[in-house]
Amino acid sequence: NAGVTQTPKFQVLKTGQSMTLQCAQDMNHEYMSWYRQDPGMGLRLIHYSVGAGITDQGEVPNGYNVSRSTTEDFPLRLLSAAPSQTSVYFCASSFRSPGSSRATQYFGPGTRLTVL
Amino acid sequence: TQLLEQSPQFLSIQEGENLTVYCNSSSVFSSLQWYRQEPGEGPVLLVTVVTGGEVKKLKRLTFQFGDARKDSSLHITAAQPGDTGLYLCAGAERGSTLGRLYFGRGTQLTVWP
Numbered sequence: 579n580a581g582v583t584q585t586p587k588f589q590v591l592k593t594g595q596s597m598t599l600q601c602a603q604d605m606n607h608e609y610m611s612w613y614r615q616d617p618g619m620g621l622r623l624i625h626y627s628v629g630a631g632i633t634d635q636g637e638v639p640n641g642y643n644v645s646r647s648t649t650e651d652f653p654l655r656l657l658s659a660a661p662s663q664t665s666v667y668f669c670a671s672s673f674r675s676p677g678s679s680r681a682t683q684y685f686g687p688g689t690r691l692t693v694l
Numbered sequence: 695t696q697l698l699e700q701s702p703q704f705l706s707i708q709e710g711e712n713l714t715v716y717c718n719s720s721s722v723f724s725s726l727q728w729y730r731q732e733p734g735e736g737p738v739l740l741v742t743v744v745t746g747g748e749v750k751k752l753k754r755l756t757f758q759f760g761d762a763r764k765d766s767s768l769h770i771t772a773a774q775p776g777d778t779g780l781y782l783c784a785g786a787e788r789g790s791t792l793g794r795l796y797f798g799r800g801t802q803l804t805v806w807p
Contacts, residue, residue: 582736611795613797618703618799619799620698620700620782620797620798620800621737621782621784621797622797623794623795623796623797626794634794636794637796668737670736675786676727676786676795678725678742678786682739683727683739683795684736684739685736685737685738686736687735688734688735688736
């Protein structure tokens with residue numbers, strides 16, 4: 579199993595550009611999440627999904643869209659990039675609710691995004 | 695406002711010393727997790743605690759969940775350079791929608807040989 583994969587690993591955008599961060603998992607996990615990590619801020623939840631066709635907002639959803647058409651894929655779209663979206667983005671997946679004692683949440687390697 | 699407050703933010707110690715990292719909140723959590731993250735990688739789950747007062751041990755690491763399920767601590771005995779990394783606590787808020795996990799800001803630990 580490849581686990582959780584994210585592409586690209588690095589990306590530079592200009593203000594106003596749009597792009598999609600890709601995330602895929604091959605573990606048949608129902609739960610998938612997108613986080614952003616900024617220095618001194620820990621990880622903040624952007625959007626999450628509890629199964630194909632079901633998504634919900636996290637703590638910081640503004641400026642980001644998601645969809646979950648398949649169990650495997652959970653892309654994150656930036657519609658009009660802003661410098662405040664410069665961050666490291668992590669995708670994660672788990673078989674059960676990530677807070678469950680019987681679940682392990684697996685993280686991808688991250689995408690480092692810079693918006694100029 | 696951060697739901698989970700971690701302290702200290704930075705910790706720099708010598709090999710062999712003991713240390714404790716704290717994770718506190720005014721909210722009650724159904725579970726609390728500890729992760730370790732190395733530079734350029736995603737966090738890796740160390741442990742999940744779900745019962746108030748629960749203590750779990752992972753070799754030299756001891757994790758405790760507060761009786762009221764509002765706080766947790768991570769204690770490392772005889773720290774080694776390999777323990778260096780960013781330690782993050784994360785909580786599933788009681789009553790919240792499944793899938794929402796809140797993270798603390800993290801504790802950057804450096805263990806010098």
